[in-house]
Amino acid sequence: xxxxxxxxxxxxxxxxxxxxxxxxxxxxxxxxxxxxxxxxxxxxxxxxxxxxxxxxxxxxxxxxxxxxxxxxxxxxxxxxxxxxxxxxxxxxxxxxxxxxxxxxxxxxxxxxxxxxxxxxxxxxxxxxxxxxxxxxxxxxxxxxxxxxxxxxxxxxxxxxxxxxxxxxxxxxxxxxxxxxxxxxxxxxxxxxxxxxxxxxxxxxxxxxxxxxxxxxxxxxxxxxxxxxxxxxxxxxxxxxxxxxxxxxxxxxxxxxxxxxxxxxxxxxxxxxxxxxxxxxxxxxxxxxxxxxxxxxxxxxxxxxxxxxxxxxxxxxxxxxxxxxxxxxxxxxxxxxxxxxxxxxxxxxxxxxxxxxxxxxxxxxxxxxxxxxxxxxxxxxxxxxxxxxxxxxxxxxxxxxxx
Amino acid sequence: xxxxxxxxxxxxxxxxxxxxxxxxxxxxxxxxxxxxxxxxxxxxxxxxxxxxxxxxxxxxxxxxxxxxxxxxxxxxxxxxxxxxxxxxxxxxxxxxxxxxxxxxxxxxxxxxxxxxxxxxxxxxxxxxxxxxxxxxxxxxxxxxxxxxxxxxxxxxxxxxxxxxxxxxxxxxxxxxxxxxxxxxxxxxxxxxxxxxxxxxxxxxxxxxxxxxxxxxxxxxxxxxxxxxxxxxxxxxxxxxxxxxxxxxxxxxxxxxxxxxxxxxxxxxxxxxxxxxxxxxxxxxxxxxxxxxxxxxxxxxxxxxxxxxxxxxxxxxxxxxxxxxxxxxxxxxxxxxxxxxxxxxxxxxxxxxxxxxxxxxxxxxxxxxxxxxxxxxxxxxxxxxxxxxxxxxxxxxxxxxxx
Numbered sequence: 047x048x049x050x051x052x053x054x055x056x057x058x059x060x061x062x063x064x065x066x067x068x069x070x071x072x073x074x075x076x077x078x079x080x081x082x083x084x085x086x087x088x089x090x091x092x093x094x095x096x097x098x099x100x101x102x103x104x105x106x107x108x109x110x111x112x113x114x115x116x117x118x119x120x121x122x123x124x125x126x127x128x129x130x131x132x133x134x135x136x137x138x139x140x141x142x143x144x145x146x147x148x149x150x151x152x153x154x155x156x157x158x159x160x161x162x163x164x165x166x167x168x169x170x171x172x173x174x175x176x177x178x179x180x181x182x183x184x185x186x187x188x189x190x191x192x193x194x195x196x197x198x199x200x201x202x203x204x205x206x207x208x209x210x211x212x213x214x215x216x217x218x219x220x221x222x223x224x225x226x227x228x229x230x231x232x233x234x235x236x237x238x239x240x241x242x243x244x245x246x247x248x249x250x251x252x253x254x255x256x257x258x259x260x261x262x263x264x265x266x267x268x269x270x271x272x273x274x275x276x277x278x279x280x281x282x283x284x285x286x287x288x289x290x291x292x293x294x295x296x297x298x299x300x301x302x303x304x305x306x307x308x309x310x311x312x313x314x315x316x317x318x319x320x321x322x323x324x325x326x327x328x329x330x331x332x333x334x335x336x337x338x339x340x341x342x343x344x345x346x347x348x349x350x351x352x353x354x355x356x357x358x359x360x361x362x363x364x365x366x367x368x369x370x371x372x373x374x375x376x377x378x379x380x381x382x383x384x385x386x387x388x389x390x391x392x393x394x395x396x397x398x399x400x401x402x403x404x405x406x407x408x409x410x411x412x413x414x415x416x417x418x419x420x421x422x423x424x425x426x427x428x429x430x431x432x433x434x435x436x437x438x439x440x441x442x443x444x445x446x447x448x
Numbered sequence: 449x450x451x452x453x454x455x456x457x458x459x460x461x462x463x464x465x466x467x468x469x470x471x472x473x474x475x476x477x478x479x480x481x482x483x484x485x486x487x488x489x490x491x492x493x494x495x496x497x498x499x500x501x502x503x504x505x506x507x508x509x510x511x512x513x514x515x516x517x518x519x520x521x522x523x524x525x526x527x528x529x530x531x532x533x534x535x536x537x538x539x540x541x542x543x544x545x546x547x548x549x550x551x552x553x554x555x556x557x558x559x560x561x562x563x564x565x566x567x568x569x570x571x572x573x574x575x576x577x578x579x580x581x582x583x584x585x586x587x588x589x590x591x592x593x594x595x596x597x598x599x600x601x602x603x604x605x606x607x608x609x610x611x612x613x614x615x616x617x618x619x620x621x622x623x624x625x626x627x628x629x630x631x632x633x634x635x636x637x638x639x640x641x642x643x644x645x646x647x648x649x650x651x652x653x654x655x656x657x658x659x660x661x662x663x664x665x666x667x668x669x670x671x672x673x674x675x676x677x678x679x680x681x682x683x684x685x686x687x688x689x690x691x692x693x694x695x696x697x698x699x700x701x702x703x704x705x706x707x708x709x710x711x712x713x714x715x716x717x718x719x720x721x722x723x724x725x726x727x728x729x730x731x732x733x734x735x736x737x738x739x740x741x742x743x744x745x746x747x748x749x750x751x752x753x754x755x756x757x758x759x760x761x762x763x764x765x766x767x768x769x770x771x772x773x774x775x776x777x778x779x780x781x782x783x784x785x786x787x788x789x790x791x792x793x794x795x796x797x798x799x800x801x802x803x804x805x806x807x808x809x810x811x812x813x814x815x816x817x818x819x820x821x822x823x824x825x826x827x828x829x830x831x832x833x834x835x836x837x838x839x840x841x842x843x844x845x846x847x848x849x850x
Contacts, residue, residue, distance in 0.1 A: 050680060051680055051705065051707070052654060052681050052682035052705075053707075054654065054705075054707050054708050054711075057562050057620060057621075057654065058561065058562065059562075059563070059564040062561065062711055062714075062715075063711075063714040063715070064714070065710035065711055065714070066518070066709075066710045066711075066713035066714050067710075068543070068706075068710075069517030069518055069519070071517075072515060080512065080719075081510060081511045081512060082510040083510060084507040084508075084510040084511070085507075087506065087507050087509060087510045089502060089503075089506045089507060092502065092506065093498070093499060093502045093503065093506065096495070096498040096499070096502065096724075097495060097498070097499060100491060100494065100498065101495065104491045104494065104495065105486040105487075105489050105491060106486075107489060107694040107695075107696040107697060108484040108485060108488075108489045108694050108695065108696070108825065109483045109484075109486070109696060109825065110481055110482065110483060110695045110696060111696065112696055113474060115471030115473075116468070116471055117471070141470070147549055147698075147718045147719075147721070147722065148718055148719045150717060150718050150719045151718045154717060154718070159460065159464065160459050160460065161461070162461045162463075176717070180717065218459060219459075252454060252456065252459065278452060278453055278454045279453045279454050280454035288719075292509040292510050292723075293509075293510065293511065293512045294508070294509040294510070294511060294512060294513065294514055294720065294722075294723030294724075295509060295722065295723060296549075296718060296719060296720060296723070297722075303454075303456075305453070305455075305456050305457070306456050307468075308468045308469075308470075309456075309460055309464055309465075309467055309468075311468035312464075312465035312466070312467070312468050313464075313465070315552060315556060315582065316549045316550055316552050316553045316556070316698060317482075317549075317550045317552045317698060318696065318698060319549070319698065319722070320549065320696075320697065320698045320699075320721070320722030320724065320725045321694075321696030321697060321698070321725075322498075322696075322697060322722065322724045323722045323723075323724050326724060423510065423511065
C-alpha cells in the first residue's frame with residue numbers, strides 16, 4: 047500500500063448517490079426495517095426442506111437457472127400460481143411469474159422497464175421509503191395522493207389524473223401498496239379497487255401493485271388483487287416471501303402479462319436469483335406455508351398489541367395511531383412541534399432506531415411529526431423498553447410527552 | 449381477461465433492450481454458458497453445511513443482512529479474506545469485500561459506479577459477451593486490445609492509451625480477465641501484470657480485474673492478482689463461486705478500497721444477496737474448499753481433453769486451438785469461410801448450442817470464424833456426440849471439415 051492512494055473521486059458520475067458510511071453494528075431497540083420475528087422463523091421445516099430438495103435435485107445447481115429457465119425455479123412459480131389464485135384471485139400460470147431477488151429487485155426491474163428521467167408517476171403520498179428513493183434517483187416527477195383509512199383516496203386520484211390530462215402528461219403508472227399499505231397499514235376495500243381500475247382504464251395508465259405485505263392481514267382474508275380484478279391486463283403485480291418467511295432469504299416475484307414480462311427479462315442481468323433459496327422455499331411452502339403464516343400473524347398481532355400498549359403508556363395522548371389491520375409497522379402521529387427527523391439522532395444515541403415520517407412521505411410537512419415503528423423483530427420486552435427510552439428522548443428534545 | 453389487452457408498447461423507453469423470447473427448454477448438446485460439471489458438485493458436503501449452519505444460526509435469517517450488515521455474511525467475507533491472501537496475494541479484510549449476487553451483479557455495480565454514457569473503456573478484444581453487452585447497453589465507447597498467448601498485449605495497450613491521451617480522453621478503466629481469460633483461456637504472467645500496472649499508473653487509469661475463473665488453473669497456482677500487485681490501490685477486483693462450486697448459487701464478490709466501496713454500496717438496492725447461499729457457502733468453504741477445487745479441476749481437465757480429442761477427430765486440421773491452461777471453455781478457430789453466427793442456428797436445430805465468436809469479440813471480423821465451446825457441463829459422451837453433430841452441420845453449411 048502506497049502513501050498516495052489512487053484518487054477515484056473524479057471517476058464517479060455526478061448522479062451517483064452520496065457515499066455510504068461504514069456499518070457500525072446493530073441497534074439495541076430497532077423499530078426500523080422489514081426484519082421479522084426470529085422466534086416465528088420455521089427453522090426446523092426450512093432445514094428439512096433444504097435436506098430434502100438438495101438430496102432430490104441438488105445437482106441441478108451446476109446449471110444456471112437449474113432446469114427451469116430464466117424466470118426462476120419452476121416448482122416455486124407453480125406454488126405461487128396456486129397461492130395467488132387461492133389468496134388473491136389472480137389467474138397466472140408459472141409462465142406469467144418471474145422470481146426476483148426480493149421484491150426490491152422487482153421494483154428496480156419494473157421501474158427500469160417503464161421509466162425514464164422526466165417521467166411522471168402517481169403514488170400514495172405516504173409511501174415506502176425505498177420506492178420514494180428509487181423514483182427520486184431515477185429523476186421521475188412524483189405525484190403523491192393522500193390516503194384515508196381505506197388507502198389512496200380516489201377523489202384525489204381522479205383530480206390528479208385530470209390535472210395531468212390538462213397538462214398533456216400521461217403518468218407512467220399508478221404505484222400502490224393496496225393491502226397493508228406501507229406505512230399507514232390501510233387495506234383498500236374491493237370497491238375502491240374497482241374505482242382505481244376504472245380511473246386507470248379511463249386515463250390509459252397502468253397500475254403497479256406492490257402486495258408484499260398481503261400475507262400478513264390479521265383476518266387472513268385479503269381482498270382480490272388489482273391484478274385479478276383488472277379487465278384489460280393493465281396491472282403489474284409484485285410480491286415477496288420476505289415478510290411471510292424471512293427477509294434475508296431474498297425471494298420476491300413479479301406477475302405480468304408477457305408483453306411486459308418479455309421486456310423485463312433482458313434487464314435481469316444477474317444470471318438468475320439464488321437457487322438454494324428458491325429450492326428450499328418451494329419445498330417448504332408446498333408443505334407448510336398455509337400452516338406457518340397464521341401462526342406468524344398471531345405472533346405479529348401480539349407484538350403490535352404490546353407496541354400499542356407501550357406507546358399509550360409512555361406517550362399518552364401525545365401519540366395518535368390507528369390500529370393496524372396487518373403487517374409489521376405502526377404509523378404514529380406526534381404533536382405538531384415534534385420533528386421526527388430531529389428526533390432520529392438523539393434516539394439512536396439512546397439505542398432506539400425509528401423511521402422519521404418525512405422519509406416515508408412525499409409530503410415532508412405532513413410526515414414531519416410522524417414516525418413508523420416496526421414491531422416484528424424486537425421482543426415484547428424490547429418493545430416496552432425501547433418505547434420507554436424513545437419517550438424519554440422525545441420529552442427531553444421536544445417536551446413531549448408532557 | 450378482456451379481448452383488448454392494455455397496450456404497454458408506448459410506455460417502454462426507447463433504450464430498452466429487445467423483448468426476450470420464451471425459453472423453450474434445454475439443448476441436448478450445450479457447449480454454451482458457465483454451467484458446471486454436475487458430477488463434481490460437492491452435494492453431500494453442501495447439504496451437511498446447510499444443516500449445520502441453519503441449526504446454529506438460522507434464526508438470523510429473520511434479519512436483513514443476517515447480523516453482518518450490508519456487505520454480506522461476515523464468515524464468508526472472512527473466508528474470502530484468507531483465501532485471497534493465500535491464492536492471489538491480496539491483502540483485504542472482510543471490510544474490503546462486498547458479497548454480490550454472482551460476479552454478474554458485481555459487474556453491474558462497478559459499471560454503475562464508474563460509467564456514464566459517452567465514456568471510454570479499454571477491454572481485451574476477445575472478451576466475455578456479458579461484459580461487451582453491458583458496456584454497449586451503457587452507451588460506452590469500447591476499445592478492444594488484441595491478445596496473444598499471455599493475454600492482453602501491452603504494446604497495443606500502451607499505443608491505445610497514448611492515442612487516447614492525444615485525443616484528450618481518459619479511459620474510465622482497463623477491464624481485464626487476467627487469469628484464464630474468457631474466451632481465450634490465456635493466463636497473464638506476473639511480468640505482464642507489472643507492465644499493465646505501470647501503464648495504468650502512468651496514465652491515471654484504474655484497472656477492473658475480473659478473476660472469476662482464477663480457481664480453475666490446472667496447475668493450481670495462480671499469479672498474484674493485479675489488486676495485490678498494485679502500488680496505489682487503483683484496482684477493483686471481482687470474483688465468484690459460480691465456477692468453483694455451482695453457478696446457480698449466485699454468489700460473487702467485489703474487493704475494493706473504501707473510497708470505491710462506499711460509492712458501490714448505495715447502488716446495491718436489493719436488500720442484500722441471498723442469505724442461505726452465503727451461509728451454506730461459508731460453512732462449506734471453511735471445511736472443504738481446498739479439497740474440492742483440485743478434484744473439480746481434475747475433472748474439468750479430463751473433459752477438456754475429451755473435447756480437444758473430439759474436435760481433432762471430427763474437424764481435423766480445419767479447427768485450430770491452443771490447449772487451455774484452465775477454465776471451462778475452448779476458443780476454436782475455423783477456416784476463414786466459416787461464419788459461426790451463421791452456423792449457430794442450423795447447429796441448434798441439430799441439438800448443438802455454441803457461442804459464435806463474433807459475440808465474444810469487439811472485433812467482429814476477427815470473431816467471425818471463431819467459436820467458444822464450453823466443456824464443463826456436458827458428459828464425455830455428450831462432448832463426443834455433440835462435436836460430431838456440430839462437424840456434420842458445419843460440413844453441410846460451409847463444406848468444412850472436408
